[in-house]
Amino acid sequence: MKTIQTIAIIGASGNMGAAISKSLAKGNYRLLLCANDLNKVQAVADEIIKTNPAASAEAVDCSVDASWEADIIISAVPYAAEKEVAEKIREVANQKIVISIANPLNETYDGLVIAPDTSAAEELQKLLPNAKVIKAFNTTFAADFATPVIDGKQAGAFIAGNDPEALETVSELVSTAGFNPIVAGKLAVSGTLERMQLLLIQLNMKYDYNWLAGWKILHQ
């Protein structure tokens, strides 16, 4: 697509938000970065422009304005903050793609804070009934964005959602970030994806992968 898509990244100063912003800045996107602390997102925007003067990244004070301008919204805040963010952007997120990257982990990283029959993505969809919620980027660590090819192999990144056109758009985003997009299924698959990342975190701690690890599906 030639027309530049605008992406609002809420929580752009965090580990994931900054990593996603930096890697999407390579694509044909205009990035609006927001979080609680404007100075921190401004630093991320400055860094993006410094490394890539052609990129379009701007710190924006208000997640409502950014989401109103955006075609795509990425919620990169901790799971616990998602309800508050969703309530703020509900009106302006109408019919837009909202990407859920959250893994609803407990404080000790050995379980989830969510019931077994749901997921952070499905909870976000309930909070934003008229948005097209898509699960993506939850099975990749923040460090993977700088190195999407690990040990000579490109990491896969799973995507789940109910709207075919939105899945296609998000697949393009995942490719731009350097990962191999794998559409896993409907939004209800998100629970599996979130639990897969819980496993990867536990393996990371057990075997000391240094947070540089990912999933790859081997197939014929």
Added chain:
Amino acid sequence: MDRLLSLATMYELFFQKFNEKVPLTPEEQEQIKAYLTPKKLRKRQYLLQEGDICKSIAFVEKGALRAYTVDENMNEHVIQFAIEGWTISDLFSYLTAEPATYNIDALEDAELVLITRSAHEEFLKNLPKYETYIRLLITGAYIALQRRLTSNLSLLAEERYTSFTETYPDIAQRVPQHMIASYMGLTPETLSRVRKKMADRR
């Protein structure tokens, strides 16, 4: 505060114009609202670039936009302007899913209400009043197109300009003269001569 106000009025003009064409019940209004996309566009940003498929009809709540084509010599030809209360799109591309031949960009910061193709199809299936609305909308667009074609083919430069400023007084005020010249198929120099002649006569 300012923002809360504009959020509350995000769809105000859209429904005002819709109700003028086809009156809606509050329930129908809510049903439609669920499928609309609110979108802000800043000055000089594109809503659509030639070659992409036009995914939505844009209704202007605030601001001004234009649709234009670019010829082999990179000259821009303005096809349509849109200000508050108007809609703008590449209808050909929107209805056929063929690549767009128009570019659409914002002449001023704008607040839009988008009807995407999937919303359009949803409405056509479940809301007969929308069919009336869209028929009136397309009829209006057709009439405007025909009027403009006839005017460019048969009227003198001065008559064209007078007719434009009479039909669209608000646009004539807000849009740069060279774009109005382009819209009328005149060079900026010709338009400037015509305006001077008209002013001298007064």
